[in-house]
Amino acid sequence: MNNIIEESLKKGISYSEYRSLVKTLVDEKSTTGDSKTEALIEYTKLNDRRMKRWDKTLKIPENLEEKITSFDSKTTWLVITESWCGDAAHIMPVMNKVAEMNENIDFKVVLRDDNDVLMNQFLTNGSRSIPKLIMIDDETNEVVSTYGPRPNKATKMVADFKEKHGTLTPEFKEDLQVWYNKDKGQSTLEDLANMLSKLETSSSL
Numbered sequence: 001m002n003n004i005i006e007e008s009l010k011k012g013i014s015y016s017e018y019r020s021l022v023k024t025l026v027d028e029k030s031t032t033g034d035s036k037t038e039a040l041i042e043y044t045k046l047n048d049r050r051m052k053r054w055d056k057t058l059k060i061p062e063n064l065e066e067k068i069t070s071f072d073s074k075t076t077w078l079v080i081t082e083s084w085c086g087d088a089a090h091i092m093p094v095m096n097k098v099a100e101m102n103e104n105i106d107f108k109v110v111l112r113d114d115n116d117v118l119m120n121q122f123l124t125n126g127s128r129s130i131p132k133l134i135m136i137d138d139e140t141n142e143v144v145s146t147y148g149p150r151p152n153k154a155t156k157m158v159a160d161f162k163e164k165h166g167t168l169t170p171e172f173k174e175d176l177q178v179w180y181n182k183d184k185g186q187s188t189l190e191d192l193a194n195m196l197s198k199l200e201t202s203s204s205l
Helices: 002-011 015-027 038-057 062-069 086-101 116-121 152-165 170-183 186-204
Strands: 075-081 105-111 132-137 143-147
Touching (some): 002 075, 015 038, 062 086, 062 186, 086 105, 152 170
Antiparallel strands (some): 132 143
16 A cells, blocks of 8 residues: 555645646646546536635635644645546645645645556545545555545535435536535535544544
């Protein structure tokens, strides 16, 4: 496992490099990933706008800011994603903002379809769901936590809908985007801040 992560980290790019990549793909009418369908190209274009908006407008409440800045273990956040992923467009700007607030967090991005072996180690209910955040302790190179592909509240919404209807409908997916817009990244912020707090507590025991 450590070798897989080490190799993936070598390929990792910064969030700003990832944003530049997505902008370039939009200009070229293309997308990341093995499949370059018109639909995925359109999603990449839409997601570029979403990320641009969240990069500018995300607000951090004071109580969460304290949890985020007090974390003091050197860690790397390795995020598996693709430019066409709707969930990632809402979540990655939040992850990046948290990493920017704490100099102990090094934020790296890799693409799912270029990292099959890594992705297969971090499946969600057997699925290659993204974005997936892998949190690595820099001293031990051990994986100390994972997060994604959605905030806990959205995960419950999806699970409840699937249980009732069997599969996600286009209408539900639209409703989920509306939820993300209303939530303004706050659920993801809470999840990440709580994850850092738990790790901080367990390391001090």
